[in-house]
Amino acid sequence: MKNTVLHKANTRGHADHGWLNANHSFSFASWYNPERIQFGMLRVLNDDTIAAGMGFGTHPHDNMEIITIPLEGDLAHKDSMGNAEVIKTGDVQVMSAGTGIQHSEFNPNADQRTKLFQIWVFPKYRNVTPRYQQITLDESEQKNNFAQILSPNADDAGVWIYQDAWFFLADFDKDFTKTYTLNKEGNGLYVFVISGTITVDGQELETRDGLGIWDFTNLEIKASTEAKFLLMEIPMNQ
Template sequence: MKIVIHRADSRGKANHGWLNSSHTFSFAHYYNSERMGFGALRVINDDYIAGGTGFDTHPHKDMEIISVPISGALEHKDSMGNIRVIRESEIQVMSAGTGVAHSEYNHLKDEVSNFLQIWVIPERAGVEPNYDQKEFDKKLRENKFQLIVSPDGKEGSLKINQQAYFSLINLTSGNGVRYEKHRSQNGIYFFVMKGELELSDQLLYERDGAAVESDNEISLKAQTDVKLLVIEVPLR
């Protein structure tokens, strides 16, 4: 098993006043030749957006963009005509494909909103752009993996244009689970949203990440109550 740990305090930082962001991988003005992504996983940005502010309309092309709200609410508008608000327990996916423009604003005027912005390189270029979002029942991820994103929409997950699988799990302190890969050739990226987690002989803390190349099953154990995002992606 090969594990590369990305500690929370090793991430690239960007503070624009209205936006305070931490970059797991190289992004914008943060460049690290050893942090260019993990297989098809290209970006994990941990964004805190001040009340009433946000990203003005900007374009994307040939990228799968997944948003995971942690707190607050985000207002999304795009060139496909979608105007939506996403909140905690909702997941948003957008296949940029041949090209799309969108904006993301903090829907709340007086509170900071926090979300994970994740980019995955698509399986095929030039597809028709698509947008979707869905609320997922938090009770269904208590001490078990809840599939939220997949290539085929199985188990009620949202579809993206890549052989990638995203899952959430809320583990109570002391509980252990085994994560079984959907595709044996995929790698797995574990991102700890909250708590302290034991992975193999490594301890992961809040906002730590771990890129894992391994056999089909990985053992995990919660040292405290844990909220965990699992991203399984093709390595090539």
């Protein structure tokens, strides 16, 4: 018997700091909702807009898999491992924080905002050696397809993390339908709509809506309009 949890876009936490406009699908910082702590091992899904020239100063993380997906503009990254990179729209970046890292993130452009998703996943193993990985995606692979951008396997498509999770980006034409099949029994799926309208197993989702679904093997996803969305297959238990 499938189980679902629906998170409409307008029920997310919201914080406007002037330089940062943030929407939180799960409890984060000053926004706390006891019914929105996590979905399985998915702990954070932040939908951030960073003003030109602004950003996050150096701050610490540990024992978390941190995935950043720019949607518009660029993000400059520096960390205590010696990485100094610019993450651009069409890239995906991951940090395994492990035993601990320090990093900063800022919008390097003086005339353009940066929009991004930052996602935190609890790791399968604690206190691993911190690591950094960044790749550029072939966005054409997302057309009417579930294009894998993350997995547990270093030799698979996309980046990899220390967790039995698989992420996909999709860009569907109107009325296109495709069936999603779980990669690992017992995992759940969190669907997040970037733009457009889709129907997941009969549930309509609009821009920035999220749907968690578990206790299933296959489900049908249909685009009611042109639509882009993110699929996050996540272990429900550690």
